[in-house]
Amino acid sequence: MTAVVEQAFREHRGQVLAYLIGYLGDFDLAEEAAQEAFAIAAERWPREGTPANPSAWLAKTARNRAIDRIRRDRTLAEKTRLLSEPQTMEEGGEEPTIPDERLELLFTCCHPALALDAQVALTLRTLGGLRTEEIARAFLVAEPTMAKRLVRAKHKVKAAGIPFRVPPPDLLPDRLAAVLAVIYLIFNEGYGGRGELAAEAIRLGRALAELLPEEPEAYGLLALMLINDARRDARFRDGTVILLADQDRSLWDAEQIAAGRATLDRGLALGGRGPCVLQAAIASLHTEEPQDWRRLAALYGELARLTESPIVELNRAVAIAESGDPEAALALVDDLDLDSYHYLHATRAELLRRLGRPEEAHAAYDRALALVHSDAERRFLERRLAELRAAPEAKAQKKRECEAQ
Amino acid sequence: MKYMLLIHQGTTPTPRTPEEWGKLSEEEQNAVYADYQAINQTPGVTPGVQMETPETATTVRVEDGRTLTTDGPFVAVKEALGGYLFFEADDLDAAIELAARIPAARMGGAIEVRPVVE
Numbered sequence: 212m213t214a215v216v217e218q219a220f221r222e223h224r225g226q227v228l229a230y231l232i233g234y235l236g237d238f239d240l241a242e243e244a245a246q247e248a249f250a251i252a253a254e255r256w257p258r259e260g261t262p263a264n265p266s267a268w269l270a271k272t273a274r275n276r277a278i279d280r281i282r283r284d285r286t287l288a289e290k291t292r293l294l295s296e297p298q299t300m301e302e303g304g305e306e307p308t309i310p311d312e313r314l315e316l317l318f319t320c321c322h323p324a325l326a327l328d329a330q331v332a333l334t335l336r337t338l339g340g341l342r343t344e345e346i347a348r349a350f351l352v353a354e355p356t357m358a359k360r361l362v363r364a365k366h367k368v369k370a371a372g373i374p375f376r377v378p379p380p381d382l383l384p385d386r387l388a389a390v391l392a393v394i395y396l397i398f399n400e401g402y403g404g405r406g407e408l409a410a411e412a413i414r415l416g417r418a419l420a421e422l423l424p425e426e427p428e429a430y431g432l433l434a435l436m437l438i439n440d441a442r443r444d445a446r447f448r449d450g451t452v453i454l455l456a457d458q459d460r461s462l463w464d465a466e467q468i469a470a471g472r473a474t475l476d477r478g479l480a481l482g483g484r485g486p487c488v489l490q491a492a493i494a495s496l497h498t499e500e501p502q503d504w505r506r507l508a509a510l511y512g513e514l515a516r517l518t519e520s521p522i523v524e525l526n527r528a529v530a531i532a533e534s535g536d537p538e539a540a541l542a543l544v545d546d547l548d549l550d551s552y553h554y555l556h557a558t559r560a561e562l563l564r565r566l567g568r569p570e571e572a573h574a575a576y577d578r579a580l581a582l583v584h585s586d587a588e589r590r591f592l593e594r595r596l597a598e599l600r601a602a603p604e605a606k607a608q609k610k611r612e613c614e615a616q
Numbered sequence: 617m618k619y620m621l622l623i624h625q626g627t628t629p630t631p632r633t634p635e636e637w638g639k640l641s642e643e644e645q646n647a648v649y650a651d652y653q654a655i656n657q658t659p660g661v662t663p664g665v666q667m668e669t670p671e672t673a674t675t676v677r678v679e680d681g682r683t684l685t686t687d688g689p690f691v692a693v694k695e696a697l698g699g700y701l702f703f704e705a706d707d708l709d710a711a712i713e714l715a716a717r718i719p720a721a722r723m724g725g726a727i728e729v730r731p732v733v734e
Contacts, residue, residue, distance in 0.1 A: 372706075372707045
């Protein structure tokens with residue numbers, strides 16, 4: 212492919228494909244037609260020049276190819292929904308612009324009647340433009356498994372009549388939450404190390420914010436991803452996770468953090484107080500120095516009320532302790548129903564240590580160690596426990612030194 | 617699109633299980649009747665027939681040409697079909713909305729929405 216066509220592919224593939232899926236009601240037919248159109252562009256554009264409106268040219272060409280195919284193939288004709296109007300668009304002349312139906316496609320791909328892993332795969336395949344083998348690799352699944360998952364999902368969309376539309380207002384909040392969750396899940400898969408997925412999620416998030424310019428949660432999600440992703444290079448050292456407080460801030464992408472904050476401000480200006488906006492506000496505060504723990508505690512509190520998540524409550528407790536009240540933090544932690552979560556016990560241990568209750572701290576570290584799975588975290592806990600054991604001896608040593616003088 | 621809505625009663629009380637049914641208040645019982653009536657009158661709905669309880673079912677198999685019968689439904693009693701209806705709708709969202717209005721969906725059962733091949 213020439214550079215121009217390659218660029219058109221990157222920029223317009225999603226929109227062209229969304230238009231074709233909406234028009235044809237068939238993912239496979241749409242994908243094949245889009246591919247054909249890009250191949251024709253690669254052949255013609257260098258010779259005849261790039262059309263004034265590349266996406267409309269591609270959509271029109273693909274649509275005409277698809278209609279030709281349907282005409283040739285009667286069984287296919289019966290399967291597709293259009294066929295009352297099999298008029299090919301006129302070739303040449305001014306192309307009308309095609310509607311941007313990426314949002315409709317996104318809601319179709321993230322429909323709750325599809326399993327979450329199918330939603331993710333379908334979103335990456337259609338809007339992300341990833342190849343099946345790329346998605347399979349990213350999710351550590353064998354390629355035939357991923358191919359089967361995609362085939363099944365595409366078939367269900369069509370056979371079960373999953374609508375191609377932006378949901379009506381009564382369904383929108385739930386459906387939007389599903390879309391946000393899929394994009395964030397893609398981001399977190401990437402955040403764990405597979406960087407290309409994080410970049411893809413940010414692209415999707417940007418498109419969503421563009422398509423829903425009045426929706427604060429879309430800005431919230433984009434801001435959250437931008438700010439977290441900006442710390443990517445500082446998060447690992449020699450394969451070990453580095454806690455935020457110990458990260459080398461010179462490795463942070465300051466420009467991207469600023470972009471994230473500006474995006475967050477747009478969400479806040481629209482009156483957003485949803486889970487994504489709150490998480491972005493928290494992520495933003497965490498990048499400030501010194502951190503405003505009181506505000507963080509308040510934001511975690513607001514988020515906990517929304518999500519009813521005990522893990523968010525645990526984070527609130529940490530913020531309360533950091534803002535100078537470990538006693539209140541401990542009371543909060545002791546109320547949480549998270550007994551099998553190692554981080555709860557590690558937090559308790561740290562609070563008890565600060566409150567001068569080493570024996571209880573010791574027991575809490577033991578409990579955390581019994582529950583922890585990751586080696587990196589285990590080493591971290593063992594080091595804290597060793598420090599706790601060493602502390603009283605160090606004190607006794609000092610006392611002897613004093614007496615000796 | 618045409619859908620078949622398969623109603624799985626699960627633990628939903630029905631007039632056919634008088635003991636459990638009697639635990640519902642009169643108001644709740646009337647709501648169940650009213651809901652089913654409203655659903656059957658919804659445009660696009662073709663009501664199914666009423667079915668006796670799954671315990672009255674007989675399951676039939678043929679092995680080596682011999683007809684074998686067993687007492688009870690093919691699946692566990694709790695998972696057995698309790699009723700069905702057909703719904704002609706624009707899309708799956710409309711069918712899901714109708715399914716959610718069927719009393720069994722909120723009273724311990726579940727509705728399976730299946731597209732019908734046309």
